[in-house]
Amino acid sequence: MELLIFYPLAGLCVIFALGVVFNKNPIGSAMSLIAMMLGLAGIFVLQQAHFIAILQIIIYAGAIMVLFMFVIMLLNLKGDDAVWKKREKNTLLTVLTGLLIAGVLYKVLEITSAGEFDSPAHVLETFGTVREVGTILFTEFVLPFEVASILLLVAMIGAVVLAKSKVD
Amino acid sequence: MEPIPAPSIDLVSLAPVLVLTVFGIMVLVTDLFIGKNKSALVFISLTGLLMAAISSLAKYDLPVYSFNGAYIVDHLSVFFTFIFCISSALAILVSIDFNQREGIKVGEYYSLILFCTVGMVLLASSTDMIMIFLGIEIVSICLYVLAGIRRNDPKSNEAALKYFLLGAFATGFLLYGMALIYGTTGSTKLTIIAEMIREGSVRSEPLMLMGVVLLIIGFGFKVASVPFHMWAPDVYQGAPTPVTAFMAVGPKAATLAAFFRVFAETMPEISPSWGILLYILSVLSMFIGNLGAIMQTNIKRLLAFSSVAHVGYLLIAIIAKNSLGSASLMFYMLAYAFMIFGAFGIVILIGRKGDENLEIENYSGLAYKHPILALSMTIFLLSLGGLPPLAGFVAKFYIFSAALKEGFVVLVILAVLNSAISFYYYLKVVVYMYMKEPIKEFNITLSPMTLFVVAIALFGTLHLGIFPGPIIALAQY
Amino acid sequence: MLESYLGAGLMLLLAIGIAVGMVVMTSFLGPKRQFADKMEPFECGESPIVSPHQRFSVKFYLVAVLFVLFDIEAVFFFPWAILFKQLGIFGFVEMLLFILILGVGLLYVWKRGGLDWE
Numbered sequence: 001m002e003l004l005i006f007y008p009l010a011g012l013c014v015i016f017a018l019g020v021v022f023n024k025n026p027i028g029s030a031m032s033l034i035a036m037m038l039g040l041a042g043i044f045v046l047q048q049a050h051f052i053a054i055l056q057i058i059i060y061a062g063a064i065m066v067l068f069m070f071v072i073m074l075l076n077l078k079g080d081d082a083v084w085k086k087r088e089k090n091t092l093l094t095v096l097t098g099l100l101i102a103g104v105l106y107k108v109l110e111i112t113s114a115g116e117f118d119s120p121a122h123v124l125e126t127f128g129t130v131r132e133v134g135t136i137l138f139t140e141f142v143l144p145f146e147v148a149s150i151l152l153l154v155a156m157i158g159a160v161v162l163a164k165s166k167v168d
Numbered sequence: 169m170e171p172i173p174a175p176s177i178d179l180v181s182l183a184p185v186l187v188l189t190v191f192g193i194m195v196l197v198t199d200l201f202i203g204k205n206k207s208a209l210v211f212i213s214l215t216g217l218l219m220a221a222i223s224s225l226a227k228y229d230l231p232v233y234s235f236n237g238a239y240i241v242d243h244l245s246v247f248f249t250f251i252f253c254i255s256s257a258l259a260i261l262v263s264i265d266f267n268q269r270e271g272i273k274v275g276e277y278y279s280l281i282l283f284c285t286v287g288m289v290l291l292a293s294s295t296d297m298i299m300i301f302l303g304i305e306i307v308s309i310c311l312y313v314l315a316g317i318r319r320n321d322p323k324s325n326e327a328a329l330k331y332f333l334l335g336a337f338a339t340g341f342l343l344y345g346m347a348l349i350y351g352t353t354g355s356t357k358l359t360i361i362a363e364m365i366r367e368g369s370v371r372s373e374p375l376m377l378m379g380v381v382l383l384i385i386g387f388g389f390k391v392a393s394v395p396f397h398m399w400a401p402d403v404y405q406g407a408p409t410p411v412t413a414f415m416a417v418g419p420k421a422a423t424l425a426a427f428f429r430v431f432a433e434t435m436p437e438i439s440p441s442w443g444i445l446l447y448i449l450s451v452l453s454m455f456i457g458n459l460g461a462i463m464q465t466n467i468k469r470l471l472a473f474s475s476v477a478h479v480g481y482l483l484i485a486i487i488a489k490n491s492l493g494s495a496s497l498m499f500y501m502l503a504y505a506f507m508i509f510g511a512f513g514i515v516i517l518i519g520r521k522g523d524e525n526l527e528i529e530n531y532s533g534l535a536y537k538h539p540i541l542a543l544s545m546t547i548f549l550l551s552l553g554g555l556p557p558l559a560g561f562v563a564k565f566y567i568f569s570a571a572l573k574e575g576f577v578v579l580v581i582l583a584v585l586n587s588a589i590s591f592y593y594y595l596k597v598v599v600y601m602y603m604k605e606p607i608k609e610f611n612i613t614l615s616p617m618t619l620f621v622v623a624i625a626l627f628g629t630l631h632l633g634i635f636p637g638p639i640i641a642l643a644q645y
Numbered sequence: 646m647l648e649s650y651l652g653a654g655l656m657l658l659l660a661i662g663i664a665v666g667m668v669v670m671t672s673f674l675g676p677k678r679q680f681a682d683k684m685e686p687f688e689c690g691e692s693p694i695v696s697p698h699q700r701f702s703v704k705f706y707l708v709a710v711l712f713v714l715f716d717i718e719a720v721f722f723f724p725w726a727i728l729f730k731q732l733g734i735f736g737f738v739e740m741l742l743f744i745l746i747l748g749v750g751l752l753y754v755w756k757r758g759g760l761d762w763e
Binding site: 051055066067130131133135137142145148150157164 | 650703704705706707709710711712713714716717718719720721723724725727728732736739742743746747749750753754757758759
Binding site: 111135138139140141142143144147148150151153154155157158160161162 | 172173174175177182189196235236238239274276279280283286287290296298299302303305306309310312313316317319328374375
């Protein structure tokens with residue numbers, strides 16, 4: 001039953017991921033990326049990782065993609081732009097990079113299929129649910145949680161200092 | 169539903185972080201409500217740094233673990249907290265006149281330095297990979313912004329953009345490595361990871377080794393070791409000079425402390441796998457750093473390449489992975505702080521508004537006009553090269569003996585050879601100062617605060633060189 | 646186990662159904678009168694056909710970054726809200742501190758004019 005949901009979701013993810021790469025229009029690519037992230041969120045739910053699924057939708061498909069859109073608009077790329085034409089010359093480099101990645105992936109597959117993963121910690125069935133994540137986050141990881149707020153504060157300061165036109 | 173028990177909170181261990189955060193926020197808020205005069209901010213920042221340094225001594229029976237083993241107060245972290253407070257205070261002092269001269273009126277400058285110090289203290293005291301990640305990110309984000317704080321200067325923008333893009337990329341590597349190690353060991357706590365490695369169950373796990381490699385790439389970028397050093401010269405050159413000095417000392421020391429904890433303290437049993445990688449990184453950093461520095465004509469780029477070479481020396485302390493290694497790391501970074509702030513202090517003094525005089529040939533004949541400045545610069549440069557009896561010599565000697573104790577003879581020979589090479593370009597600047605005619609009129613305003621920093625640095629460099637005993641005793645404890 | 650997602654699945658289907666339904670229904674039910682002016686995309690006083698090579702102000706970007714940051718902040722509230730009663734006073738103080746630090750951030754952004762459009 002789980003596989004019955006997993007394969008369509010995974011298939012959709014792959015299709016949309018290809019859509020990101022092959023779409024001529026950057027906005028289209030971004031839309032495909034959102035669709036792919038929704039698919040990923042579904043897979044996370046299947047893995048009982050509800051919290052990550054929520055994060056995937058709220059942060060990535062929501063907030064980060066808005067940022068992507070702004071970057072695309074800031075740069076204002078167009079499909080038929082000269083920038084894109086220039087890249088076609090690097091066919092050799094593209095092929096070589098592809099081969100390299102394929103090699104790495106092959107090696108990773110080989111290692112993972114050898115199946116000697118007895119050491120990862122065995123986790124409870126509820127590991128990854130919002131309740132479970134919260135329990136750990138607010139007790140064991142209370143310090144990282146508070147430090148994260150400092151990180152966010154610093155990022156805010158940085159954004160304002162660099163982007164606000166009249167700071168001083 | 170039964171209530172979840174509250175975890176134990178040890179605020180005393182956390183004291184320096186708390187003090188710095190509170191003062192950082194104070195500076196930030198004060199800046200919103202005062203006018204153009206920023207001297208109040210300087211005062212608050214320096215008070216905060218002083219209090220943070222004092223509060224780091226609050227714990228007696230070291231080491232103390234707190235927050236479920238995520239945070240440690242031990243010898244390394246206390247000593248490094250002191251280095252951070254000193255270097256941040258020097259950075260603020262050296263900025264006062266520089267910012268006035270160059271028209272940097274952004275009040276956030278000071279709060280960013282304080283928050284950056286928070287990140288550094290966290291980095292040096294974390295024994296949890298999540299904390300290390302957060303620390304690195306706080307430090308990095310502050311540095312991206314500080315590097316680009318001169319927003320009307322294209323060079324400063326370039327520095328910030330380059331640093332940000334490459335830094336974000338490197339953070340990805342770091343995080344991926346952490347994730348893989350978490351996946352194999354089931355914990356982000358360094359103590360638990362160390363225990364699992366000691367037991368031997370995860371030693372040859374391929375994903376563990378992959379994680380180690382990715383961590384080395386991430387850390388290697390953050391400390392600017394070859395081949396991940398490409399950003400350093402441009403960023404060092406483009407950032408405002410006090411920021412350059414700041415990022416060459418504190419953040420680098422903090423990252424090296426975390427580097428030491430993750431590798432030398434957590435996984436000494438699998439050191440053959442990471443040791444060889446660090447060995448290569450170290451040798452490459454020394455050679456490319458020193459040879460690259462020879463070709464530079466800009467003093468900031470020269471010091472950038474020289475700092476790459478120094479990272480090469482410092483990595484030796486991690487490779488040695490013994491207690492002498494950690495002690496030598498502490499001593500080296502303290503000595504390095506004084507040398508770097510001294511050298512950059514003089515670079516700031518030589519410059520003037522609109523013309524920073526960053527070319528080495530601008531130093532021609534400095535000895536005739538300002539003999540004291542030229543002499544100080546000579547001392548700092550020779551100390552960076554490692555000439556006895558200056559601080560740089562003792563620091564290097566100490567690191568090399570840590571490596572020799574573990575039998576890394578070839579590595580030490582290469583390092584000594586590199587120290588010899590480095591004298592070539594350090595002496596080149598000295599030759600310009602003493603033996604060439606001035607190419608243009610020096611128009612130096614001897615601003616008191618910068619001179620004060622140079623004086624402190626001079627005292628530190630000489631004192632650590634001639635009487636290293638007490639500090640070494642402190643570092644070894 | 647999968648049965649527990651029944652509600653969420655129905656909700657998802659309903660949402661998709663309403664969205665698709667609205668688009669389809671309007672195209673069927675709505676009156677259609679087409680003439681040249683109406684076929685042009687509506688741009689308030691601007692000519693609809695211009696070069697795409699004009700850049701957006703960095704102001705948009707600042708808003709987007711601030712949105713992402715506060716969004717990340719908001720995400721921490723989900724597990725906290727679920728566990729609010731169990732965590733008791735400790736959880737409350739913990740979250741208060743978190744909000745306080747980010748509140749300083751909001752105050753800063755506000756006073757600096759990060760939320761003004763100029």
